[in-house]
Amino acid sequence: MLAIYLQPDSVKIVQAKLRKDNILDVQDYLNAEESSELSNDKKYLDMLLNFSEGTYKEDVEAFAELFREIKKIPKYKRENIYIVLPDFMFYMVDCFTYDKDMDMEPQIRSFVNIDLDQIYYSMPILTNPAPQENCATIYAIERKYIDFIISAAEVARVRLASVEAASISFLRASGIFQKEEFIFQGFEKHATMIAYSSIAGLFAMDVPELALENLGYLPERDHAEALIKASIIQFENTAEQTFTNINDDIPITLLANPILIESFNAFKEREGKRQHFAPFILSEIPENEQQDWMAVVGTLLQSIEFPNLSYGDSVVIDDYERVLSGNILPDDIQKSSKTYQLLSKIKRTSFIGSVAMGVVFLAELIGIFALSTVEIPPSLEQEYQEAQENSKQLDTELQVFELAAKEHQYPLQGIKAVIDNRPKDIGFLSVQVGGDGKNVDANWVRLKVVAQDPLLFQSYLSALQNDERFGNVVISEIDANDSAGIKTANITLAKGKVTE
Amino acid sequence: MNDLLAYIPNLKEHKRLLINVVVFILLSFLVSYTTSHLLISYADLKETEEKMETMERFVTEYKQKTEKAKEFPFRPVASDNVDDVQTKIIFSVQALNLQLSSLKELPAKKEQHGRAYEIEFVGGYNETMKCLQKFGSNDALVGYRKLNMQSKDGKIHTKLVYKIYTK
Structure with a gap:
């Protein structure tokens, strides 16, 4: 959003963003005459005041230069334009009582001397201070000025969002509506006194005699001082007639050249x-300068209706007062501007969405490519195939090995073991190792041995018992051969720890 | 909506808006397509990884089994080669001057993965032990079931029940 305050002697520009929490963030502010990027010798408000039907096209072109120059500044290029005009530009700024139907046109018609077709008007302040009468503040301006601005905006191809009076913009920027206030807008050739009351609203009165130019022409300073005081008293009288029970000696907010103020x-x-900005306006403008910028900043808050719950105690306003937009642009232009804003939002959102989608698309393509490159290595495929082909045969072989280990009776190990432990004078008649049946391990080796001395059998038995290759060792029978004096013994040995 | 429709004639001035919206819609379709493709690819990847894991496990087990099989010095023979092994056994008995008394095959009913035989031979102790230590062929898997050795008349009478294992 870009607000442009067209003053007779200067142009003030403010760039700001209204955040989602309704805080106005002022991002940039400048006086056109102090900017190197803008012409400082053109008086655009004079162009607006003095254009003629005969040179309308040329005058519009000349005024459009303001918008063109602003568009050339990159940071302002895409902003919607909010114009602020000094109150003296308005045909009428006044407050009227109204009924429930809010048909204000008869009252306006009774007040203005021109056809209503020749003016635009807005009603930014509505009050309902029961039991007093309801009041609406009406700003009316000749259509020719607004149409001129619209034409210039079209020529320069900028988006015009609003045209509003400085007084309502100034009031909004203060955030304090529960008050009585006088405002003086003084310029070289124009001057306006504005009175505001939270009960009735706002009215403005041109006081051309207080223009700097006029005061300067007076021959003596005392005359000027007297004129100022007389004008103020006259204005106070008018205010007393308009607002009932208004306080005396209300201080005046002076929005004028400091030279004018200091001189008198x-x-x-x-x-x-x-005055300074309300807490819901964030800016780097020094506090002592904020009053000079309030009329240009406040218009950027016009989309917010006061009272507003989001601001809490930051806004001081009575329950019976409503402060709305004072945008005086015709409805079709406002709608067009709003539609354009909507389309711009769609464009921006779709662009951001497209970029995001593009990134996701690329990332997914990379992901698909990366995932599709993962394949089973050919070497593994080959090894697996070979393993599958040979696995059955290998399993069979291993089963056979297990079976062989289970069935093998290790006879040579058994024979070696009995020979290893044999005492010198013992002989073998027979050796039987292994066999069939359940008790094969218990009767693993069966020996028939001979010896002269039967004690040798015991000795042999002891040696066999100490050999871990055997389990239980039993002499089942000992026979004596009387004729030869030789003894025979049958020995049964169980299987112990036998290895290959 | 009506406001938007009323604005359509001016859309010529908003080529970028149209392009942005069209590009956004196109990209949305593309992204939805690639997302589904990505999900399918991811599922395929998981399937491939699982398959690879199964294959690697199988190959590893196979290698372990192969290593285990290599630890055995003898191998079961093909059924067709049992007679060759028998021939070698007879040759080895005769080569050691042992007298072959009998050789018969035992009933094959109970036997799994092989055929069992009973052999009887007579000879000296040393020859008999040599024969038993180098029985049959060099690499055929032969298991001893039962060994009976008797000393008679200075000779060893040996009766051996053995089994030649087949694949």
Whole structure:
């Protein structure tokens, strides 16, 4: 959002963003005459005030130069334009009572001297201070000025979002609506006094005699001081007639050239405290300068209706007062601007979405490529195939080995073991190793041995018992051969720890 | 919506908007397509990884079994080669001057993976032990079931029940 305050002697520009939490973040502010990027010798408000039907096209082109120059500044290029005009530009700024039907046109018609077709109007302040009468503040301006601005915006191809009066913009930026206030807008050739009351609203009165140019032409300073005081008293009288029970000696907020204020005691005596932005406006503008920027900043908050719950205590306003947008642009232009904003939002969102989708698309393509490159290595395939082909045969072989190990009776190991332990004077008649049946391990080796001395059998038995290759060792029978004096013994040995 | 429709004639001035929206829609379709493709690819990858894991496990087990099989010095023979092994056994008995008394095959009913035989031979102790230590062929898997050795008349009478294992 870009607000442009067209003053007779200067152009103020503010760039800001309204955050989702309704905080206005002022990002940039400048005076056109202090900018190297903008022409500082053109008085655009004079162009607006003085264009003629005969040279309309040329005048529009000349005024459009303001928008063109702004568009050339990259950071402002895509912003919607919010124009602020000084109150003297308005045909009427006044408050009226209204009924439930809110048909204000008869009242406006009774007040203005021109056809209603020749003015645009807006109603930014509505009050309902029961039991007092309902009041609406109406800003009316001649259509020719607004149509001129619209034409220039079309020529320069900028998006015009709003045209609003400085007084309502200034009031909004303060965030304080529960008050009585006088505002003086003074320029070289124009001056306006504005009175605001939270009960009735706002009205403005042109006081051309207080323009800097006029005061400067007066022959003596005392005359000027007297004129200022007289004008203020006259304005206060008008305010008392408009607003019932208004306080006396209300301080005046002076929005004028400091030279004008400093030159006349009548102004300084009535000058109010300098104002600053409401807490819901964030900016780097120094606090002592904020008053000069309030009229340009406040218009950027016009989409917010006051009172507003999101601001809590930051806004001081009565329950019976409503402050709305003072945008005076015709409805079709406003709608067009809003539609354009919507389309811009769609464009921006779809662009960001496209970029995001593009990134996701690329990432997914890379992912698909990466995933599709993972294949079973040919060497593994080959090894697996070979293993499958030979596995059955190998399993059979291993089964055979197991079976062989189970069935093998290790006879040579048994024979070796009995020979290893044999005492010298013992002979073998027979050796039987292994066999069939359940008790084959218990009767693994069966010996028939001979010896002269039967004690040798016991000795042999002891040696066999100490050999771990045997388990239980039993002499089942001992026979004596009387004729030869030789003894025979049958020995049964169980299987112990036998290895190949 | 009506506001938007009313704005359509001006859309010529918003080529970039149209392009952005069209590109966004196209990319949305493409992304949905690639997302489904990516999910399928991921599922395929998982399947491939599982398959590889199964194959690697199988190959590893196979190698372990092969190593285990290599630890055995003798191997079961093909059924057709049993007679060759028998021939070698007879030759080895005769080569050691042992007298072959009998050789018969035992009933094959109970036997698994092989054929069992009973052999009887007579000879000296040393020859008999040599014969028993180098029985049959060099690499055929032969298991001893039962060995009976008797000393008679200075000779060893040996009766051996053995089994030649087949694949």
